[in-house]
Amino acid sequence: MEPSIRAPRGIKDVLPPDASRFEAVLKEAESVLSLGGFQKVLLPLFESTALFARSIGGATDIVEKEMYTFLDKGGDQYSLRPEGTASLLRAAIEHRLLDPSRIIRLAYSGPMFRHERPQAGRLRQFTQIGAEVLGPLTPADDVDLISLIHRMAIDFSIPSWTLILNSLGCPLCRPAYRETLVAYLVKNAASLCETCHRRTAQNPLRVLDCKVPSCQEALEQAPRITEHLCTRSRNHFEDVKMGLDGLGIPYVLSHRLVRGLDYYTETTFEFVSDALGAQSTWAAGGRYDGLTAELGGPDLPGIGFAAGIERLWLLREKAGTLPDPEKHPVRIMVFPMETNGRVAALDLVRKLRNAGVPASGHFSGGKIKSAFRQAERDGALFLAILGEDELRSGTVQVKNLETGEQCSWPLNDVKKIADMIRESGG
RNA sequence: GUGAGUGUAGCUCAAGGGCAGAGCACUGGACUGUGGCUCCAGGGGUUGGGGGUUCGAAACCCCUCACUCACCCCA
Numbered sequence: 375m376e377p378s379i380r381a382p383r384g385i386k387d388v389l390p391p392d393a394s395r396f397e398a399v400l401k402e403a404e405s406v407l408s409l410g411g412f413q414k415v416l417l418p419l420f421e422s423t424a425l426f427a428r429s430i431g432g433a434t435d436i437v438e439k440e441m442y443t444f445l446d447k448g449g450d451q452y453s454l455r456p457e458g459t460a461s462l463l464r465a466a467i468e469h470r471l472l473d474p475s476r477i478i479r480l481a482y483s484g485p486m487f488r489h490e491r492p493q494a495g496r497l498r499q500f501t502q503i504g505a506e507v508l509g510p511l512t513p514a515d516d517v518d519l520i521s522l523i524h525r526m527a528i529d530f531s532i533p534s535w536t537l538i539l540n541s542l543g544c545p546l547c548r549p550a551y552r553e554t555l556v557a558y559l560v561k562n563a564a565s566l567c568e569t570c571h572r573r574t575a576q577n578p579l580r581v582l583d584c585k586v587p588s589c590q591e592a593l594e595q596a597p598r599i600t601e602h603l604c605t606r607s608r609n610h611f612e613d614v615k616m617g618l619d620g621l622g623i624p625y626v627l628s629h630r631l632v633r634g635l636d637y638y639t640e641t642t643f644e645f646v647s648d649a650l651g652a653q654s655t656w657a658a659g660g661r662y663d664g665l666t667a668e669l670g671g672p673d674l675p676g677i678g679f680a681a682g683i684e685r686l687w688l689l690r691e692k693a694g695t696l697p698d699p700e701k702h703p704v705r706i707m708v709f710p711m712e713t714n715g716r717v718a719a720l721d722l723v724r725k726l727r728n729a730g731v732p733a734s735g736h737f738s739g740g741k742i743k744s745a746f747r748q749a750e751r752d753g754a755l756f757l758a759i760l761g762e763d764e765l766r767s768g769t770v771q772v773k774n775l776e777t778g779e780q781c782s783w784p785l786n787d788v789k790k791i792a793d794m795i796r797e798s799g800g
Numbered sequence: 801g802u803g804a805g806u807g808u809a810g811c812u813c814a815a816g817g818g819c820a821g822a823g824c825a826c827u828g829g830a831c832u833g834u835g836g837c838u839c840c841a842g843g844g845g846u847u848g849g850g851g852g853u854u855c856g857a858a859a860c861c862c863c864u865c866a867c868u869c870a871c872c873c874c875a
Contacts, residue, residue, distance in 0.1 A: 457875085488873090491872085500875065635874095644875095658875065681875065744827090746834065757834085757835085759833075761833060
């Protein structure tokens with residue numbers, strides 16, 4: 375009864391009719407990016423482990439414990455991609471797409487892999503769509519990217535969403551803030567949890583993200599980064615906020631939004647929804663000035679985001695805005711009543727397909743009744759019957775299963791049947 | 801990695817120590833070549849797996865596995 379081999383934990387099969395609906399959800403999200411002038415890049419599913427360690431950050435959870443890492447036969451170490459930005463930047467640098475004199479907009483989509491305990495909205499293989507803007511950026515480019523995600527929220531009727539906004543400063547002002555913060559954390563170490571102690575040394579900004587109540591309390595008085603930004607970063611942040619205000623895009627500020635990837639600078643943002651369970655983020659991203667240089671390319675500003683397609687699915691499901699399942703995946707099923715009609719049935723199926731009509735055959739014989747039931751269950755709109763009489767007269771009975779209408783057609787003019795089927799809607 | 805909850809037919813779920821059941825689905829018949837409705841019949845299960853307690857375990861105890869949710873983390 376139980377199959378001996380099951381799908382790995384956290385890996386989901388998507389079956390009909392949901393599979394084509396899932397692809398539609400992905401496609402609709404991608405088309406928003408097309409509207410934004412983004413061009414798609416196809417990227418590999420695995421990369422050198424070092425790429426992720428260097429871009430995402432060695433002290434992050436993703437790199438420390440969530441990557442699927444393996445050695446290939448040549449002894450090189452690779453990892454299944456846990457996110458897309460690193461790959462896309464690697465490709466842009468490798469193929470010399472980056473140009474200090476112009477902005478490029480690139481998009482990607484596909485499966486990502488992280489070894490985490492699965493729960494609602496969290497899988498080990500999940501699908502992301504992402505976009506990156508690279509070049510001589512202004513704060514307006516930050517706003518423009520955010521407004522594209524805002525469009526998704528509107529277009530897909532995402533229920534009760536919130537845009538959370540913060541600034542992480544730049545390589546000039548962040549180190550100074552970091553020191554101030556560490557000083558505060560060390561002074562208040564007694565009231566912080568163990569993880570926070572570790573992070574104080576390794577990744578102090580992440581301490582701000584701690585959800586332990588006693589830590590939150592201790593962090594009330596902690597220095598806030600937005601009050602320690604340099605003039606340039608402060609102006610940048612003000613410009614972004616003004617832009618969002620100007621477009622009427624609502625947001626809330628959170629000095630605790632630090633993100634789990636090291637490469638973010640300046641603007642960071644998260645689109646969340648409380649309709650999603652504990653995993654509330656459905657799209658997130660930020661500015662990452664300096665990452666292209668870190669990866670060996672020209673030192674250019676960049677900003678990007680990623681959205682989780684499975685989470686978009688859950689939200690659209692709740693909102694009732696999922697694409698409808700395909701009503702008639704097969705338009706017509708051909709049923710030979712006797713064994714000696716099988717070849718004629720095969721030939722009819724083939725000719726219908728040649729004429730562009732999705733067709734299948736029910737060749738196993740049996741009662742005509744079961745053929746009707748089978749056709750209905752497979753989602754066919756028509757059933758074609760080839761019995762003794764039809765074979766003798768070179769015709770076929772074609773019945774519309776929704777209207778009950780039935781006609782006899784000559785077998786040597788399949789094109790007419792195909793036209794009729796195409797015109798019959800459904 | 802940690803914690804809690806749940807595992808009974810293909811699906812949704814009953815039976816809380818005493819014959820493993822219902823609805824839906826499936827197959828066949830009533831209806832010789834015309835489906836959906838109705839009625840009748842049938843096939844389906846080592847009750848996730850292993851051990852223990854008991855005259856007797858789906859049920860109680862222990863272990864284990866899986867799933868779900870949450871912590872954590874993030875899309």
